[in-house]
Amino acid sequence: MPEPSLALRGVERRYRSEAGELPVLRGADLDLHAGEIVALVAPSGTGKSTLLHVAGLLEKPDGGRVLVEGRDSGNLNDDARTALRRETIGFVYQFHHLLPEFTAEENVLLPQLAASRPRRDAETRARELLGAFGLDHRRDHRPSRLSGGEQQRVAIARALANAPKVLLADEPTGNLDTGTADRVFTELLAAVRGRGLAALIATHNPELAARMDRTVTLRDGLIVPA
Numbered sequence: 487m488p489e490p491s492l493a494l495r496g497v498e499r500r501y502r503s504e505a506g507e508l509p510v511l512r513g514a515d516l517d518l519h520a521g522e523i524v525a526l527v528a529p530s531g532t533g534k535s536t537l538l539h540v541a542g543l544l545e546k547p548d549g550g551r552v553l554v555e556g557r558d559s560g561n562l563n564d565d566a567r568t569a570l571r572r573e574t575i576g577f578v579y580q581f582h583h584l585l586p587e588f589t590a591e592e593n594v595l596l597p598q599l600a601a602s603r604p605r606r607d608a609e610t611r612a613r614e615l616l617g618a619f620g621l622d623h624r625r626d627h628r629p630s631r632l633s634g635g636e637q638q639r640v641a642i643a644r645a646l647a648n649a650p651k652v653l654l655a656d657e658p659t660g661n662l663d664t665g666t667a668d669r670v671f672t673e674l675l676a677a678v679r680g681r682g683l684a685a686l687i688a689t690h691n692p693e694l695a696a697r698m699d700r701t702v703t704l705r706d707g708l709i710v711p712a
């Protein structure tokens with residue numbers, strides 16, 4: 487078996503507050519291989535977002551390890567971890583999180599410039615990606631002038647901008663009406679499959695989960711088959 491694109495090994499995450507300590511992840515394990523799309527379906531408050539943020543190197547685990555293509559993120563300083571995240575992981579949120587003062591094209595361009603891609607290459611890639619999501623005519627629009635479905639398509643294009651190996655998504659179509667959600671989700675799956683990425687996608691929708699390769703859930707802070 488080749489090395490997983492993303493591996494969680496005994497990942498722990500707990501939140502501290504005045505009320506005490508809340509252990510959310512208590513030793514979570516996961517292997518996610520290239521070409522594999524996994525649904526994460528679990529009740530509200532069980533830790534899906536926490537898991538995605540830790541897996542996506544946005545939050546550090548309190549224990550255990552997160553390995554991306556075999557590289558242990560725990561051994562890296564903050565800059566190196568940010569660079570690893572930028573180069574290997576794309577993240578799609580429920581609410582698009584696009585930068586409001588920038589156009590669609592600029593939103594897809596900026597992560598590439600942050601990763602030191604030459605501007606001309608980055609512009610070409612941003613246009614290709616927006617074109618692939620049917621957004622040629624929306625390139626120069628700011629997010630507020632886009633529909634919800636268009637905003638999420640731009641967010642997906644942005645997540646793919648640095649050609650990641652792993653795509654993580656937290657309810658990526660949870661904010662859209664049913665018909666739009668279905669279309670955007672179909673496009674997301676096609677983009678992930680076409681690129682052979684490893685993906686972990688949180689959803690509350692069993693029909694969307696059924697379109698992925700397998701489903702996992704969170705139980706008592708562990709990742710288990712659903």
Ligand SMILES: Nc1ncnc2c1ncn2[C@@H]1O[C@H](COP(=O)(O)OP(=O)(O)OP(=O)(O)O)[C@@H](O)[C@H]1O
Binds near residue numbers: 503532
């Ligand atoms: N920064 C934080 N500080 C303190 N507690 C937090 C923090 N983030 C999350 N929690 C708590 O940790 C638990 C898991 O939260 P998380 O957002 O990961 O759940 P979730 O499964 O994604 O929920 P939902 O489906 O409602 O989005 C919840 O009880 C939440 O209140």
